Amino acid sequence: MRTRRYLLLSAVSLGNVLLIASLIFCSIPGSFSTRAIILRSIQIYNTHEFLAPHPTIYFFCKGENKTILPDVKERHFFYNFKGKESWQPLTVLSHNKCKRCGLYESDRLKSDDVFDEWELCPDDFLTGISIHYKSKEFNATLECDECKTTHDPTQPPKASGVPYNKKLVAGIVIITVFICIMSTLIVVSAYKYWQRRKRERDQARFLKLFEDGDDIENELGLGL
Ligand SMILES: *[C@@H]1O[C@H](CO)[C@@H](O)[C@H](O)[C@H]1NC(C)=O
Numbered sequence: 337m338r339t340r341r342y343l344l345l346s347a348v349s350l351g352n353v354l355l356i357a358s359l360i361f362c363s364i365p366g367s368f369s370t371r372a373i374i375l376r377s378i379q380i381y382n383t384h385e386f387l388a389p390h391p392t393i394y395f396f397c398k399g400e401n402k403t404i405l406p407d408v409k410e411r412h413f414f415y416n417f418k419g420k421e422s423w424q425p426l427t428v429l430s431h432n433k434c435k436r437c438g439l440y441e442s443d444r445l446k447s448d449d450v451f452d453e454w455e456l457c458p459d460d461f462l463t464g465i466s467i468h469y470k471s472k473e474f475n476a477t478l479e480c481d482e483c484k485t486t487h488d489p490t491q492p493p494k495a496s497g498v499p500y501n502k503k504l505v506a507g508i509v510i511i512t513v514f515i516c517i518m519s520t521l522i523v524v525s526a527y528k529y530w531q532r533r534k535r536e537r538d539q540a541r542f543l544k545l546f547e548d549g550d551d552i553e554n555e556l557g558l559g560l
């Protein structure tokens with residue numbers, strides 16, 4: 337009887353754990369969606385460090401680490417990138433927040449040279465691609481696939497303003513919580529019912545014992 341109870345309880349707890357795990361898994365793309373900015377191509381028109389044969393060019397956003405572009409050394413050469421390079425992505429944007437970023441060249445004597453500094457925003461990537469061009473400095477093609485899906489201009493704006501993704505996640509959360517509560521309630525009431533049945537059975541057995549005892553007593557009484 338005890339083993340059966342434990343089996344039932346552990347089966348339901350396992351079910352609840354699985355549900356919660358699947359809920360967390362499902363909500364990851366919605367709540368932790370990353371807007372990775374990838375450098376697709378770059379062409380440098382000018383380097384600032386005249387003495388150095390191979391300039392060190394890096395991308396940098398305020399408050400973050402420098403991303404050195406190890407291959408970009410030659411002027412006017414058109415560098416294409418797959419997006420899977422070890423130093424990619426350049427940075428990650430959070431939801432609807434811009435970052436102050438720029439392209440720089442290390443300078444061994446004075447402060448680093450600036451190709452350009454600009455606000456990098458998710459809205460720049462409505463088509464998934466953003467070209468940043470500065471005359472006489474550089475032309476860079478940046479890509480952000482995740483920015484495109486959440487800010488797709490071809491999609492009609494949602495009435496509630498809540499993206500479909502978030503609605504879906506909210507729905508999953510509600511259903512999962514509901515199922516967890518329901519399964520817990522069912523198990524608790526099943527357990528209570530089982531306890532009541534056991535008590536009744538025990539009582540019945542106890543009474544029967546008494547009756548048997550009476551019988552024995554009677555028999556004994558008769559016997560005496
Ligand atoms: C910057 O680099 C250091 C050391 O490589 C690392 O510990 C730190 O987490 C990085 N910071 C960011 C914001 O990436």
Ligand SMILES: *[C@@H]1O[C@H](CO)[C@@H](O)[C@H](O)[C@H]1NC(C)=O
Nearest residue numbers: 377379467468469475476477
């Ligand atoms: C910059 O590069 C992009 C992508 O290769 C190209 O389409 C665009 O014409 C370039 N712009 C200039 C001003 O060179």
